[in-house]
Each structure stands twice: as structure tokens, then as C-alpha cells.
Amino acid sequence: MPTDFCPCQSGRPYAECCGPRHDGSRPAETAEALMRARYSAYARGDLAYVARTWAPRTRPDDLAPQPDLTWRRLEVLDVVDGGPDATQGRVTFAAHYRVGADRGTLREHSRFERVAGVWYYVDGC
Ligand SMILES: [Zn+2]
Numbered sequence: 001m002p003t004d005f006c007p008c009q010s011g012r013p014y015a016e017c018c019g020p021r022h023d024g025s026r027p028a029e030t031a032e033a034l035m036r037a038r039y040s041a042y043a044r045g046d047l048a049y050v051a052r053t054w055a056p057r058t059r060p061d062d063l064a065p066q067p068d069l070t071w072r073r074l075e076v077l078d079v080v081d082g083g084p085d086a087t088q089g090r091v092t093f094a095a096h097y098r099v100g101a102d103r104g105t106l107r108e109h110s111r112f113e114r115v116a117g118v119w120y121y122v123d124g125c
Pocket residue numbers: 006007008009010014017018019036037040
């Protein structure tokens with residue numbers, strides 16, 4: 001039986017990786033875990049998860065899906081802070097995508113914060 005590997009490239013099955021983040025049974029403990037879960041949510045088209053893990057003050061009003069865009073691969077390049085007891089963290093990543101016949105890479109330094117024990121994405125540059 002083929003294993004449904006997680007889109008975040010952890011090498012683990014989705015059901016043991018970002019799946020429990022998405023269904024709320026095991027919220028992300030670290031900034032990196034949230035980063036991976038948000039990438040997987042984008043890859044699976046779960047924009048509701050993307051929205052609810054976005055800090056309210058920076059969350060866009062409208063998260064529109066891009067039906068012709070496919071997320072292909074995630075590389076987490078650097079993690080600063082963001083541990084289970086931290087209140088802030090930063091994750092640098094490269095996310096590879098395809099739009100039609102074109103391929104591209106989004107590189108971002110993302111900032112995360114933990115409020116009342118819950119990690120949120122703040123912004124990126
Ligand atoms: Zn995952």
C-alpha cells in the first residue's frame with residue numbers, strides 16, 4: 001500500500017506529520033512545525049488552516065486559491081528560536097512551485113509568534 005507522504009518533505013506519512021496539525025488534534029509545538037504545516041496546507045489547498053494560523057493583525061482579508069499553481073517541494077534552510085517554550089521564532093525556507101510549464105522558487109524569512117501557547121505566522125520578507 002503506498003504511503004501518503006507529507007507534502008512538507010519530512011519523509012513521514014501525512015497522518016503522522018502535518019495531518020494532526022491540520023485537523024487540530026496536535027497543534028504545532030514549534031515555529032518550524034507550523035511553517036511545515038502551513039506549507040502542507042497550501043500544497044493541499046487547505047486555505048482555512050493557512051488563515052487560522054495567521055496572526056489576526058497581519059492576516060489578509062481574502063486568501064484566494066491559485067488553481068494553476070502546484071507546490072512541489074519545501075526546504076527549511078534556517079531556524080532561529082521558535083522552540084516549544086519560545087514566544088518568537090524565525091524560519092527561512094525555499095518553496096518550489098510550478099505554474100503551468102514554469103517553475104519557480106519562493107524564498108522567505110518568516111516570522112512567527114506564540115500567543116497563549118499557540119504559534120501564529122506573522123509576516124515574511
Ligand atoms: Zn508535514
